[in-house]
Every structure is written in C-alpha cells, then in structure tokens.
Amino acid sequence: MFAAEIKEHLTGKLIPFWKGMKDEDFGGFYGYLGYDLALDKKAVKGCILNSRILWFFSNAYLLLGEEDLLAFAEQAFRFLRDYGMDPEFGGVYWSLTYDGKPEDTTKHTYNQAFAVYALSSYYDASGDGEALEMAKGLFALIEKKCKDKYGYLEAFDRRFEPAENEKLSENGVMAEKTMNTLLHVFEAYTELYRVSKDARVSDQLRFILDLVSDKVYNRKMGRQEVFFDRTWNTLIDLYSYGHDIEATWLIDRGLAVLGDPKYTEKLSPITAEISENIYNRAYIDHSLVNEAENGVVDETRVWWVQAEAVVGFLNGFQRFPEEKKYLEASKDIWKYIQEHLVDQREGSEWYAALDPDGKPEEKPIVEPWKCPYHNGRMCFEVIRRMQDAS
Secondary structure, three states: OHHHEEEEEEHHHHHHHOOOEEOOOOOOOOOOOOOOOOOOOOOOOHHHHHHHHHHHHHHHHHHHHHHHHHHHHHHHHHHHHHEOOOOOOOOOOOOOOOOOOEEOOOEEHHHHHHHHHHHHHHHHOOOOOOHHHHEEEEEEEEHHHHHOEEEEEEEEEOEEEOOOOOOOOOOOOOOOHHHHHHHHHHHHHHHHHHHOOHHHHHHHHHHHHHHHHHHHOOOOOOOOEEEEEOOEEEEOOOOEHHHHHHHHHHHHHHHHOOOOHHHHHHHHHHHHHHHHHHHHHOOEEEEEEEEEEEOOOOOOOEEHHHHHHHHHHHHHHHHHHOOHHHHHHHHHHHHHHHHHEEOOOOOEEOOEEEEOOOEEEOOOEEEEEEEHHHHHHHHHHHHHHHHHHH
16 A cells, blocks of 8 residues: 555656656756746756656666656756756756756756666666766766865865865755765766676775765764764764655665675665664654754754655565564655645645644745655565565
8 A cells, every 4th residue: 555655646746847857948857946836947956856867767667667757857868968967077067047057057966876877767768878978977077177185075166176075065064975975876886886896886885885984873862963174073962853864775675786795795784773763753643754953853853854754664664574663664654745745736846844833835846956856766676675675
C-alpha cells in the first residue's frame, strides 16, 4: 500500500507537473512558478534546477520504462550541453537567461557535482556516451580546480578564481567549506562510479568518506557539523536535521556501491547513530522539524526535509529490521506529506514549506532550488526498496 500510494503520486502528480514545465520555445524547462501558480516564462533558468530535472526524468525512465520520459530527459540534457557548459573556461554556469544565455557565470562545486550526478544517470538511461564523457570531464575539473589538500573548495568566478561562498552559506556565516556541498559531491561521485567503475572516482569516494568520519561528524554531539573554514573548523552551532537524515542513506548507498569493507566498517556505525539521533531529536508531530541553531529549534516543515526523512527512516528499517519504529516513521511522514505538503490545487506540486502551525508559506512552487529531485527521489527510492523487499 505504501509503495503503491507513492507510485500513484509519482505518476499522477509529479511527472505530469514537471512535463508541463517543458519550454518548447527555448529549450530546457521553465525556471519559475509562483505561489499563485503564475508561470514566468522569462525567468532565469538555474543550472542546478535543470540538472535535477535531467536526473529526475532519467530515473523516472529507468524505473518505469516509458519512452516519453527519456525524451523529457533528453530535453534537459540538450539544454545543459548546449547552453549550461562554459566552452571557454569549462564547467557549468550557475544560471542562464530564459533563452539560454549566461546569466550568472559563477562556478560552484555544488553545481558541477549536480551535473555529474545527472549526466551519469542520463548515461545509464540513454546509453549516450557523450553524457558519460561530460560527467567524467566535470569530475576531472572538480578534482583539478575545486580542491585543496584539505578537501573541496566551493565558490569560484567564471575563470575558477576563488570567490565568496554566499550561495551555500547561511545563518550569518561565510563558509569556505560546507557539509552540504561535500555530501552532494559524494552523491555525484557515487553515481559516476556506479555507471563507470572508474578507479579514480572510487579513490575520491574514500577521500570524502574519511572527511565525513574525521572532520564533518561530531562524535560528541552525534551529528554532522554544517559550515567550516578551509581546514574544517566549524563556524557555528547548527544542527541540520534534514541534511543529517539525507546523509544516512546517501552514505550507506555510497558504501554499497564502493564495496570496500574497511569503509563500510568505518562509516556504518556513524550513519546508524545519526539515524537514531534524528528519530529521537527531530521527528515531532508526524514530521521532521527543520534545524536547530544554538539549541533553538526551527519548527518549519520544509518540503525536502520531509522527503529525505521518508527515505532515511526506510533505509534505517532496512538496515535494522527489528527497529519497526523506523518503518512506521517513514509511513507516518508520508501521510503527513499527503495531508499537508502536497498542494491539491490543479497545476501545482508541493508547497515549499509550512509554518509551525501547518500553514503553507507563500513561496514559489518552482524556482532555482525547488525541483523534482527530493520528492521525486523519495518516490523512486520507496518504490525500488519496497519492490526489492517483496
């Protein structure tokens, strides 16, 4: 029933909505739909949004096998290939105008990583070798341009000269390194390694896992730290519940793809502890609260946090089948999503966030960060995992 409901949501709500965002005139997909459901056809097109749409339709095709889904993935691929890639300095722009001109030429490691992630999945779906070569090229670029001996630097100008990291910094700090970017580089490299089995990629997966274990994970607090200086000194007392539950299953997935017993032994206890702590600390009133800064909890219910909690707790149950509480939490949060976060208006998708009283915040339904990645991936993961378990 759980997986069947989610499959119906995927095929009846999410896929039709995102098909409707296709830009027939200028390529790619429209970049903005307001809370009032007014579509801005001339809005900026974020390259992260485009990559996530590419990833979404590629994986929808891999799951469902419907040929038209691959055509929508190809729409996103062509837009990224033809307009999103910088032919002079390499890498992916931050954003484009509605008709494909560079709008923000910032080069960010996070953005490069999402292109690697999407292109790897598109290669898996389509067999298009050009996509795999693009993914490998971006991997090499990240390793050459975006890294120091301590880890991954993040923000650069078009020529890959260092810039301030305001795009991935929040809560009043300016971070040179973030847990968020590191997690998504890991996620991207996991997918690239899965489809390529390139030993260079597996080496970097191990490098990142060491960073998570030795620098990012706070063993005393039982959580990941969020914002860091260049040498991984934490900058703020911030507990990101959504990123922690997301990290549990992404790291477990990476460990499975890597297949290195030494790293499984090193990281698995960490992801298990994070799962238990999130269950005890952030799972409140059928949903996950957002974060805690200096111990003060932000009770906003953010769309992507709920989606990641469904997957993270299901992953926890599959690792520890005796812990039925994780499966019940996953199902409970899905029910909460259905009842509160899914926008029932025709031509909409999910609300971006709910205030502590459960009222939708008047934020866009689509914008450069609001995409089918988290909620679409929730659907793919639940369907696949429940199928595998049956």
